[in-house]
Amino acid sequence: MQKFTVVKGLVAPLDRANVDTDQIIPKQFLKSIKRTGFGVNLFDEWRYLDEGYPGQDSSKRPINPDFVLNQPRYQGASVLLARQNFGCGSSREHAPWALNEYGFRVVIASSYADIFFNNCFKNGMLPVILPEEQVDQLFRECLASEGYEITVDLEKRQVVTPSGEAFAFEVDDFRRHCLLNGLDDIGLTLQEGDAIRAFEAKAQQARPWVFNALDRT
Amino acid sequence: MAGKTLYDKLWDDHVVTQRDDGSCLIYIDRQLLHEVTSPQAFEGLKLAGRKPWRLDANVATPDHNVPTDKAERAGGVAAIADETSRIQVQTLDDNCRDFGVVEFTINDVRQGIVHVVGPEQGLTLPGMTVVCGDSHTATHGAFACLAHGIGTSEVEHVLATQCLIQKKSKNMLVRVDGELGPGVTPKDVVLAIIGKIGTAGGNGHAIEFGGQVFRDMSMEGRMTVCNMAIEAGARVGMVAADDKTIEYFKGKPYAPNGEQWEAAVAYWQTLHSDADAVFDTVVVMDGAEIEPQVSWGTSPEMVVAINDNVPTPEDAVDAVQRNSYERAYQYMGLKPGQKITDIYLDRVFIGSCTNSRIEDLRAAAAVAKGRKVASSIKQAMVVPGSGLVKQQAEAEGLDKVFIDAGFQWREPGCSMCLAMNADKLGSGEHCASTSNRNFEGRQGNGGRTHLVSPAMAAAAAIAGHFVDVRHF
Numbered sequence A: 001m002q003k004f005t006v007v008k009g010l011v012a013p014l015d016r017a018n019v020d021t022d023q024i025i026p027k028q029f030l031k032s033i034k035r036t037g038f039g040v041n042l043f044d045e046w047r048y049l050d051e052g053y054p055g056q057d058s059s060k061r062p063i064n065p066d067f068v069l070n071q072p073r074y075q076g077a078s079v080l081l082a083r084q085n086f087g088c089g090s091s092r093e094h095a096p097w098a099l100n101e102y103g104f105r106v107v108i109a110s111s112y113a114d115i116f117f118n119n120c121f122k123n124g125m126l127p128v129i130l131p132e133e134q135v136d137q138l139f140r141e142c143l144a145s146e147g148y149e150i151t152v153d154l155e156k157r158q159v160v161t162p163s164g165e166a167f168a169f170e171v172d173d174f175r176r177h178c179l180l181n182g183l184d185d186i187g188l189t190l191q192e193g194d195a196i197r198a199f200e201a202k203a204q205q206a207r208p209w210v211f212n213a214l215d216r217t
Numbered sequence B: 001m002a003g004k005t006l007y008d009k010l011w012d013d014h015v016v017t018q019r020d021d022g023s024c025l026i027y028i029d030r031q032l033l034h035e036v037t038s039p040q041a042f043e044g045l046k047l048a049g050r051k052p053w054r055l056d057a058n059v060a061t062p063d064h065n066v067p068t069d070k071a072e073r074a075g076g077v078a079a080i081a082d083e084t085s086r087i088q089v090q091t092l093d094d095n096c097r098d099f100g101v102v103e104f105t106i107n108d109v110r111q112g113i114v115h116v117v118g119p120e121q122g123l124t125l126p127g128m129t130v131v132c133g134d135s136h137t138a139t140h141g142a143f144a145c146l147a148h149g150i151g152t153s154e155v156e157h158v159l160a161t162q163c164l165i166q167k168k169s170k171n172m173l174v175r176v177d178g179e180l181g182p183g184v185t186p187k188d189v190v191l192a193i194i195g196k197i198g199t200a201g202g203n204g205h206a207i208e209f210g211g212q213v214f215r216d217m218s219m220e221g222r223m224t225v226c227n228m229a230i231e232a233g234a235r236v237g238m239v240a241a242d243d244k245t246i247e248y249f250k251g252k253p254y255a256p257n258g259e260q261w262e263a264a265v266a267y268w269q270t271l272h273s274d275a276d277a278v279f280d281t282v283v284v285m286d287g288a289e290i291e292p293q294v295s296w297g298t299s300p301e302m303v304v305a306i307n308d309n310v311p312t313p314e315d316a317v318d319a320v321q322r323n324s325y326e327r328a329y330q331y332m333g334l335k336p337g338q339k340i341t342d343i344y345l346d347r348v349f350i351g352s353c354t355n356s357r358i359e360d361l362r363a364a365a366a367v368a369k370g371r372k373v374a375s376s377i378k379q380a381m382v383v384p385g386s387g388l389v390k391q392q393a394e395a396e397g398l399d400k401v402f403i404d405a406g407f408q409w410r411e412p413g414c415s416m417c418l419a420m421n422a423d424k425l426g427s428g429e430h431c432a433s434t435s436n437r438n439f440e441g442r443q444g445n446g447g448r449t450h451l452v453s454p455a456m457a458a459a460a461a462i463a464g465h466f467v468d469v470r471h472f
């Protein structure tokens, strides 16, 4: 997994609440059996004027000039500024895959849907939670000045604006540790194999029916 | 010390280890797999040279992409017309064969939507931790399970380790007291709850649905409610186990029997919140006040009672909501203040893991019986949740009722719930749908979804517009 320590980058403001994963990556793109190739279809229904389908050449499609990510000033953004309950809806991990491939390493919002939030960490991305007022302030500043860049420092757990103002955020120690070191969850969990086996032995006594072999006929 | 909630009990019984920051390794009893969120997980296992930790914890079935058209379906995987869909279903078959995972394949009578199949087969049992790469896994909480959706990395993690790394959520009780009025269904209850607490109302919480209304509700009704916990922002929705829960599993193919059954029942009887348990958040509603619901907007919280109007911008609680309303009017092609009963439909969809079980089909058929779908409706489809639901419905003659009324009777799968197969809305079309999400584009690019109960959907199909099923 990609390590995450400090990201300094351009901010793109997506001023909508309850952005759902169907919006982030529409379902027709879920038919892929790969983990890559989703970046060009991020926010597909907002970004393009026609209906997208998997495997097409998106460089030839009519783009929606009104959509924020299509505006020249936000090209190359790596921080997505969003509103409350970002990533609600389906559990599709294709949503963080698409954001990541597009170039976003950080999302900042006042709240997230739980599954999306979790999925970000599994992909070396950081979902930052800031209070509503601070998110508002970032929206205002970002809209007011072109080329608005902020620094997101996971080590220090803070977001620093161009004026030097710092907003602290919280993140679980374990998740932070994994992100900072780019650690693979599965490898870490397998190190606790003995504890898992011990749990199974005990659970099998208490709830044997859970462990019955499945009939394969 | 205060007693434990149902969630506390389920959690405590599955903690393998706890880390200093409070995150835990949680043991997973059952994982359900389908073709959309599993290929990258199996690929990850292969690349790392790993094997499933406990093979028999996993069961798979294709559902999202399978064609529901009889002719196309008859040819099996090879006959799926859409190439990408075919590859995805084929990949699931291949992975299950390579790894030895039990799979109910496309034309196996046990195939169906994962959340219908799990309980139907007794693969989901009370007290289990159940996961699936699908957010509606909360459905299984109806059986006092700790069940929730996960992402693909977590699917791989569960395959490889049988565990998940998690932090405990807060406890929330949604209590609905009293009795429901006639014609008011579990779907209306859950829509009314979401309308009240909002799509983020349950964020960070595990919801337990309690109170007289849920005690009186059938198991299938409880599944409908728990199914939509995620639409209220909670990964987990649950109902305590009672006699109905236990009765439900008697004789199910994968349920325990003999001595094991007795032991299981003794354990299942403990699966309820203690009388002195404390919840972090409590919401109380009166069942008698709930009316048949219809969603008007592009989020499940944008829902009103059938005899209400589309809200006006002045009804919004803040600027962010007003902004969402404005967007929703435009997308849905509705005017603020217009009557819900004046919304005319183009298509009707009865199906999805929310409402595709036998009781749902019976409720819709009771309304459709002896009537005709309005000529203005382009398509009205009924898609059973599994092959076994379909078989049962046919044994009861429900298929005939639907076909005589002008509905299409389809093969089991997710179908138009998310339109990954050929079943979808055209741009601008309004659909009365028994599914769970009315997001922009969910049922097809530009499609306009209205969430309702099966009875309300059937009534709307016949009238051509929304009507109050209580006076129908």
Ligand code: SF4
Pocket: B063, B064, B113, B114, B115, B134, B136, B352, B353, B354, B413, B414, B417, B418, B435, B436
């Ligand atoms: S029926 Fe709809 S919500 Fe349920 S699993 Fe299928 S696609 Fe998801």
